[in-house]
Amino acid sequence: MKSRLFIPGPTPIPQAVQDAMAGPIVYHRGPDFPELLTGVVEDAKKLFPTQDELFLLSSSGSGVMEAAVVNTLSPGDRVIVAQAGNFGARWTDICNAYGIEVVSVDGEWGTSIGAERIAGELTADASIKAVLTTQSETSTGAMHDIPAIGQAVADHEALLIVDGISSVCAHPLDTAAYGVDVALTGSQKGLGLPPGLAVMTLSQRAAAAAENAKCPRFYFDISRYRASLSEGRGPSTLPVTLISGLRAALDLVENEGIAEVWNRHARQAGAVREAIWSIGLECFADSPSNALTAVSLPESIDGVELMQRLSQSYGAVIGGGLAHLRGRVVRISNLGFVTDDDIRFIVQALEETLAWMGYRFDRGSAIAAADKALG
Amino acid sequence: MKSRLFIPGPTPIPQAVQDAMAGPIVYHRGPDFPELLTGVVEDAKKLFPTQDELFLLSSSGSGVMEAAVVNTLSPGDRVIVAQAGNFGARWTDICNAYGIEVVSVDGEWGTSIGAERIAGELTADASIKAVLTTQSETSTGAMHDIPAIGQAVADHEALLIVDGISSVCAHPLDTAAYGVDVALTGSQKGLGLPPGLAVMTLSQRAAAAAENAKCPRFYFDISRYRASLSEGRGPSTLPVTLISGLRAALDLVENEGIAEVWNRHARQAGAVREAIWSIGLECFADSPSNALTAVSLPESIDGVELMQRLSQSYGAVIGGGLAHLRGRVVRISNLGFVTDDDIRFIVQALEETLAWMGYRFDRGSAIAAADKALG
Incomplete structure (x- = not known):
């Protein structure tokens, strides 16, 4: 019997994506790769939509969540994690691993955290460096109201970092309109690709924070990606097959x-x-x-x-x-x-x-x- | 014109691997996944060969190099990096990012570092925690003599960590016979898969070092992988398509x-x-x-x-x-x-x-x- 997927990732792979991935491998140091990569990076911005910098990483969703943390924060920083489910809690685990202090604004699984609770914590503690949350909490099916949370954060210095891994394509995650500094997604979700490719956007504020962030990092260090992306390359081997598939998936999104x-x-x-x-x-x-x-x-x-x-x-x-x-x-x-x-x-x-x-x-x-x- | 790859990764993808990856996606939380994953993990050990613990990660080669460092070492540790090329130098970059002090035993590109130089440094400095090197240096085509280096390290407490990313399948990397504590490879090399899946083995000594290693880590934290692997799962979404492809590639290796x-x-x-x-x-x-x-x-x-x-x-x-x-x-x-x-x-x-x-x-x-x- 043909299996049909109704899970929040991996999602069904369209034939056009399958075909693109079965085509010849594009050599990541060859002459054709820069055009493919830079085109995909530009077109992926339309998913959010955003005009922010956008990076493609070879990792699962948890990897790009770590990339968001280590590029913008330092050990000893205090952050708010607004969470009511399994994937929201992952923000806390990542911050704990890097010595970042978490002020937990949490709720029962199935609920969504109200923006006013986040605003209250931000007003009470001016040292908060970032608010980390989840747009669509995959473990409960609950949506967080990112526009409202963005408004709550807007009056403060804190960055807003949003896991959009399973929400991008299902909901807008308009970084400028919502005030989102870092937005994430993964290949096996709304884009209908196999897992292994992750996407991160950085606002100018987040990029400035990255200059001063002291978390140790190499593989996820965004400055390495930025330097090589300017030449149409990745800092190490990018998942070229998934990038060819992403080209096809973005064409499907563009057509629809x-x-x-x-x-x-x-x-x-x-x-x-x-x-x-x-x-x-x-x-x-x-x-x-x-x-x-x-x-x-x-x-x-x-x-x-x-x-x-x-x-x-x-x-x-x-x-x-x-x-x-x-x-x-x-x-x-x-x-x-x-x-x-x-x-x-x-x-x-x-x-x-x-x-x-x-x-x-x-x-x-x-x-x-x-x-x-x-x- | 059909393109034919003669590059040290990505390498040509056999039809059987291509077909396996084009098959239905296996749900990583579904009932069939544990058998697939545990079988692949066991059979991948035959590539080195090794009886050590083996983990599959969703990353490029640079990611699994970072995993080797952060799971076994602590900031302030001193290590030897034996290198004479682009990818050997990456060990130094990763160690630098984590505050690990590097004693560089280096040579001109195209040469291989003699085991006696490593032995000399180890004898001169008993505080050295690990020797990091590269079996096949992809930038120069040079091979390091890992059995000889293993003998040089054997009399010391230091761990031997070997980047076998582009050597596994081309050369044995027999962890027990050579005294290798951490061995690495990547999917797009000897295995003929697309990039995005990485392999790391850990000796008992390396696993013990991991208990005390203080480098901050979450995504690459091997204890998370170990805990979920015992249930036939990954700690986050593994690249299931590549794992299906790896099953086919390992069958090809087994047949030959x-x-x-x-x-x-x-x-x-x-x-x-x-x-x-x-x-x-x-x-x-x-x-x-x-x-x-x-x-x-x-x-x-x-x-x-x-x-x-x-x-x-x-x-x-x-x-x-x-x-x-x-x-x-x-x-x-x-x-x-x-x-x-x-x-x-x-x-x-x-x-x-x-x-x-x-x-x-x-x-x-x-x-x-x-x-x-x-x-």
Whole structure:
């Protein structure tokens, strides 16, 4: 059975991307590479959109989160980490590893941290150097209101550093309009590439902070990337196959239009939410993201079994609950190049599987609700 | 024209690897991933060979070099860096970034550092914590004698850390027999994969050093990898496509036999050397590696032009000289899954191009010498 991915990364890989990656390897020191790299870097800015500097790194999402920290901060600095989930907590782990003091503004998993709480901490402590947060918290499906958080930070010296790893393409992360100094994403998320390529943008303020940042760094040192990018190269071997794939993915985004990409994610995530509400289930997140929907399950339904049955009977791969949510939550993602028909397919499969597992509801109501929302 | 790679990474990608990577993405949190990952980790040990712990990281070669340093050393430690080329010098740059003091045992590019010089420094300074060196120096085509260096280090407390990034598959890097504590390689080298996946082995001594190492680290912190590897996972998203490709590459190595893989590299590198000697050219390296041959060019031949003509007329991509060797040296690699016919092709193309550029030699002697060496 063909497997169909509904997980918040890795996301389905479009054929055009697959084909681009199967083409001849472009030699990273050869004559054709600089044009490819500089074109990709410029066009990737349209995803946020941003006019900030943009860098491509060979790492997973955690790697580029570390790059954001070590390039802008110093041991002993105090920062706010605003988090209510697994990936927000990763900011704290990274800061702890580098001797950066964390003022934690946290909440229950599934909630989003209000901007006023961040504003309060910033006013109380003028020494705060940065606010680190997550746009779409992949473990809970919750979205943080980055425009509001940006306004809260705007009156202060602190930098705003946003993990947009699983939100870019699903939501705008307009760095200038929102006041974001460092924005991140990863290849296996909205861009529909395999994992291994990460993206970081730096505002002028963040670039200035990087001049004075004292965290030790080599591989993630952005000054090495900047120096080589000016010649159309990376400081070490860039993942050239993923960069060829990114060229194809950016062409797909360009053809559809980034605004329509955001609209599509909003429409599809809305359809999943309507579907689950229509059969008496709840979203786990207070402020759901358009990248994925975490579904709270009734006690009678084990999420691990639900995932297994969807995979075995339909080839549909959805995400499970992380940490203490294992079995209690499933996560259905529409991130990346997902079609409306894919959404109909997963909602139908979910209905049939829940019915088979003994959950009682009006059969057909989920697919009807999804259909209506998809329009 | 089909492009054919003769560069020391990225190397040609075998069809079986290409096919494996084009298959369905394996979900890194799904039920099938642990078996894939643990199998690949075990089989990758046969490349060195080693029985040490082995970790797969999502990074380029420079990233895994940093991982070797930050997991085993502390700021203020003193180390020996034995280097005579661009990639050896990278060890110094990484150590400098982390406040590790480097005793440089260096030589002219193209030479290899004698083990006795390292032994002398170790005896003179009992505080040395590690010796860092490069098995095959990709910028010069020179090989360091790791068994001899291992013997020199064996009488001391210092760890031996070896960049085998472009030597694994071309030469054994037998960690137990040679006394190597940390060995490294990268996906786009001997394994014929795209770049983005790196490999690190750790001896028990290195693992013990990691317990006390004070360099700050998160992304490259090996304790995170060890904890998740025991469950068949990575600590963050591993490059699953490259891991599927690695499965196919390891199967190819298994089918051929690792000893025959080493023999093939020796035979092919030997054929390239015989070919260039037969037409009055010289190897740049005193002790040439079996991964690549750096060819010293006469003043009448510009290496950049030679590369361009080989690419334009034959689709043959060779490496140029790095840094001050630009134009003076070209690098012809047989690393990865290169066939004897590929070697005949590049030698023939080199002959024709050199003749076209006005270099005078007995036509046909290079291909005859290569043929004889290939047997």
